[in-house]
Amino acid sequence: MGGPAADNLIGLRVLVSAASPRLVDRVWQGVRELGADVVVVDLHSLPDQIGEGVEVLVVDRASPDWLRSTARAVEQRPLLRPLLIGDVVGPDEFLAAVSAGIVGFCPRNATVGAIERSICSIAESGVAIPRAFAKPLVDLARRGRMVRTAVGDVAITDREWETLQLLVQRRSTSEIAESLFVSEGTVRSHASTLMKKLGAADRDDLVALVLRGQADPPS
Known part of the structure; x- marks a missing residue:
C-alpha cells in the first residue's frame, strides 16, 4: 500500500x-514522537493544500460538509488516506463515508x-477498520454490494466469508482457527484461496480490497 513502517512515520504528512483545534492537539500528541509532520488545513479548500505523495487526512465528523469535502479531495488526490474521527450514524452513513474514500x-x-x-495502521497497510465494523463490512460484501474483482463475479463459500470477517478484524491464524473450530492449516488454505479469488497480494490487501469494492460496487 506504499506507506512508512508503523513505528516510523518520518516523511508522512498528517493533515x-x-x-477542530482540540483534535489537532490530540493528533499532534499521538504522532509527534514518530516523526510525522502534522499540518493544519482548511477542509473546504483542501485540494489546494494536499501534496503529491501519500498523506493521511484526519476528518472531524463534526465539521460542516465533511463528507462532500472529503470526497472531492480524494477524487483530486487519489493517494490521500482519510481517517474519520466521530461516531458513524448507521450503516447508510458508513457506506457513504467509505464511498467518499x-x-x-x-x-x-x-x-x-x-x-x-x-x-500508523493507515500508513502501514492503507486501512484502519475497528473490529466493531468488521461484521457489517463483510455482510455488505456478502450481499454483493462491495467486493469486486478484476475477473468478474466469483463464488465465495460460507466458510470463506466467515474467515474473511475474522481477517478483517485482524485476527491471527490461531485465533481464527479457534473461532471456527478448524485447524490452522485450514485457515491458511481459506486465506490463500480468498487472496487468489479476490486478487489480493496479502491479508492486509484483502481488507483494502473490501473497502475499494465498497467505494466501487459491481455493476
Whole structure:
C-alpha cells in the first residue's frame, strides 16, 4: 500500500482540519514522537493544500460538509488516506463515508493512543477498520454490494466469508482457527484461496480490497 513502517512515520504528512483545534492537539500528541509532520488545513479548500505523495487526512465528523469535502479531495488526490474521527450514524452513513474514500474510523471519544494506532495502521497497510465494523463490512460484501474483482463475479463459500470477517478484524491464524473450530492449516488454505479469488497480494490487501469494492460496487 506504499506507506512508512508503523513505528516510523518520518516523511508522512498528517493533515488535520483547522476547525477542530482540540483534535489537532490530540493528533499532534499521538504522532509527534514518530516523526510525522502534522499540518493544519482548511477542509473546504483542501485540494489546494494536499501534496503529491501519500498523506493521511484526519476528518472531524463534526465539521460542516465533511463528507462532500472529503470526497472531492480524494477524487483530486487519489493517494490521500482519510481517517474519520466521530461516531458513524448507521450503516447508510458508513457506506457513504467509505464511498467518499474514507479508509479509517475512530470514535469521537478515541484516546490519543487509539488515534495514533489508526494513523500508523493507515500508513502501514492503507486501512484502519475497528473490529466493531468488521461484521457489517463483510455482510455488505456478502450481499454483493462491495467486493469486486478484476475477473468478474466469483463464488465465495460460507466458510470463506466467515474467515474473511475474522481477517478483517485482524485476527491471527490461531485465533481464527479457534473461532471456527478448524485447524490452522485450514485457515491458511481459506486465506490463500480468498487472496487468489479476490486478487489480493496479502491479508492486509484483502481488507483494502473490501473497502475499494465498497467505494466501487459491481455493476
